[in-house]
Amino acid sequence: MDTFSPHLAKPGSASPAALLAAQRQAHDREGAPSREARLASLAVLDRLLRANREPIATAIAADFAGRSTNETDLAELVPALASIRNARRHLARWMRPERRQVDIGYRPGRAWVQHQPLGCVAIVAPWNYPLLLTISPLVDALAAGNRVILKPSELVPRFSALLAELLGAAFDPALLAVVTGGPEVGQAVCALPLDHLLFTGSTAVGRLVARAAAETLTPVTLELGGKSPAIVCPDADLAAAAKIIAQGKFFNAGQTCIAPDYALVPEAQARAFADAVLDATATMYPRLNSPDYTSVISERHAERLRGLVAGAAATGATVLRRHDDEPGRRLAPTVVLAPSPDGALMAEEIFGPVLPVIGYRDLAEALRFVNDRPRPLALYPFTRDRSALATLLDGTLSGGVAINSVLMHCIQDDLPFGGVGASGIGAYHGHDGFKRFSHARGVYAAGRVSGFGFLAPPYGRRIRIALKAMLMR
Numbered sequence: 001m002d003t004f005s006p007h008l009a010k011p012g013s014a015s016p017a018a019l020l021a022a023q024r025q026a027h028d029r030e031g032a033p034s035r036e037a038r039l040a041s042l043a044v045l046d047r048l049l050r051a052n053r054e055p056i057a058t059a060i061a062a063d064f065a066g067r068s069t070n071e072t073d074l075a076e077l078v079p080a081l082a083s084i085r086n087a088r089r090h091l092a093r094w095m096r097p098e099r100r101q102v103d104i105g106y107r108p109g110r111a112w113v114q115h116q117p118l119g120c121v122a123i124v125a126p127w128n129y130p131l132l133l134t135i136s137p138l139v140d141a142l143a144a145g146n147r148v149i150l151k152p153s154e155l156v157p158r159f160s161a162l163l164a165e166l167l168g169a170a171f172d173p174a175l176l177a178v179v180t181g182g183p184e185v186g187q188a189v190c191a192l193p194l195d196h197l198l199f200t201g202s203t204a205v206g207r208l209v210a211r212a213a214a215e216t217l218t219p220v221t222l223e224l225g226g227k228s229p230a231i232v233c234p235d236a237d238l239a240a241a242a243k244i245i246a247q248g249k250f251f252n253a254g255q256t257c258i259a260p261d262y263a264l265v266p267e268a269q270a271r272a273f274a275d276a277v278l279d280a281t282a283t284m285y286p287r288l289n290s291p292d293y294t295s296v297i298s299e300r301h302a303e304r305l306r307g308l309v310a311g312a313a314a315t316g317a318t319v320l321r322r323h324d325d326e327p328g329r330r331l332a333p334t335v336v337l338a339p340s341p342d343g344a345l346m347a348e349e350i351f352g353p354v355l356p357v358i359g360y361r362d363l364a365e366a367l368r369f370v371n372d373r374p375r376p377l378a379l380y381p382f383t384r385d386r387s388a389l390a391t392l393l394d395g396t397l398s399g400g401v402a403i404n405s406v407l408m409h410c411i412q413d414d415l416p417f418g419g420v421g422a423s424g425i426g427a428y429h430g431h432d433g434f435k436r437f438s439h440a441r442g443v444y445a446a447g448r449v450s451g452f453g454f455l456a457p458p459y460g461r462r463i464r465i466a467l468k469a470m471l472m473r
């Protein structure tokens, strides 16, 4: 059993409520930070991540009991640095007032939107990409000029302790404070009267977070999970699609919120597709005990996944694998062919290295299958047929889409990232993240001559003429 628990709060460390009080005082005293101050914070973050690349990847690998350091760099460090670079490059433009139209009837006058920091915000993060899912929202919040309380996950204790230490040494807690601990600390953060709360985690906990935030009317962004389908159309190159889907599914051992959860494949090709997925797993991971393959985060999570597969097998599904041994918590990449659509495997987000493959007769049936379930976080159509693509894009609603690809929409700095329905509320990343953490204040400035007084009581002939003119338009 893993006994490492440096995340336990140190005696005397400030409570989330005390940290918020200090941040509020600082915000009231100092107001919105200048562009220079924001750029300086982002530069500190950039330097800190680059200087600690190795200890960060090592801590995450230890927390997972085996996580490819290449995957940490590729999926966490590189996109985190890209989000910092993007914010630094565009901050001046994002902060500039946005000019808006003034209706001819209200001229002369000017109108604009001023983006102001919301104030004091919190970010609560999960364990599966512990670096990216703390740093990426943090970049957006700091770029927008906020003060931040950050709570990483207790399931990655070494990483969380390191993050607290690094950020604690580099930032004034009145600007950025890290609090570590489990659900009880998460609850304490989510009960605070914040100006915004960005939570990334499961849909079940997301519900509790929304309920807690409602008490203080704290606005929330909820980045949740769900079952993201890959839909392989009849015209698709089956082997190529299988390879891409396998790569996206087994990256981080399937512990990715936007991993393809299951694949819908034309019925006659389902078995060939399953074999092609397994061929790809054998090429990517010739042996499971390889540093390229990631372990499941805990024995509890591994047990749950074994239970889902066993449950599907017991109700008639075919379970296929290319690896026999399962060293430690490394679960073999598994394909489950034709599981019951009503079983637990097809009800819960899988979040592990298990890919159900389900045959469909026509696209209408595939669409029904997707739309009978809660709105997914991502959708992955595989087709070069424009009409099939239009049918899938127009006939579904999902947080995001990658076409003939997987995961890639999430790392585009100029695309909003977020869920819809049960997969989340609100989006961030890049300019959309800056706006998410800003208040868009609408401002109207009257010209020297204004028609406003013309409309004042007592109402008589003047208002009748004015209203006639207004209503004629």
Ligand code: NAD
Pocket: 124, 125, 126, 127, 128, 129, 133, 151, 152, 153, 154, 181, 182, 183, 184, 185, 186, 187, 190, 200, 201, 202, 203, 205, 206, 208, 209, 222, 223, 224, 225, 226, 256, 257, 258, 349, 351, 377, 419, 424
């Ligand atoms: P989780 O919901 O169990 O925990 C997330 C965070 O919430 C942790 O820091 C935890 O300590 C805290 N927490 C737990 N109970 C709480 C409570 N009652 N009040 C406040 N905070 C509480 O999620 P997890 O297991 O860490 O992560 C896996 C889930 O996250 C999956 O469902 C996955 O799809 C989702 N996820 C979503 C995204 C996204 O961007 N949409 C990204 C990664 C993961």
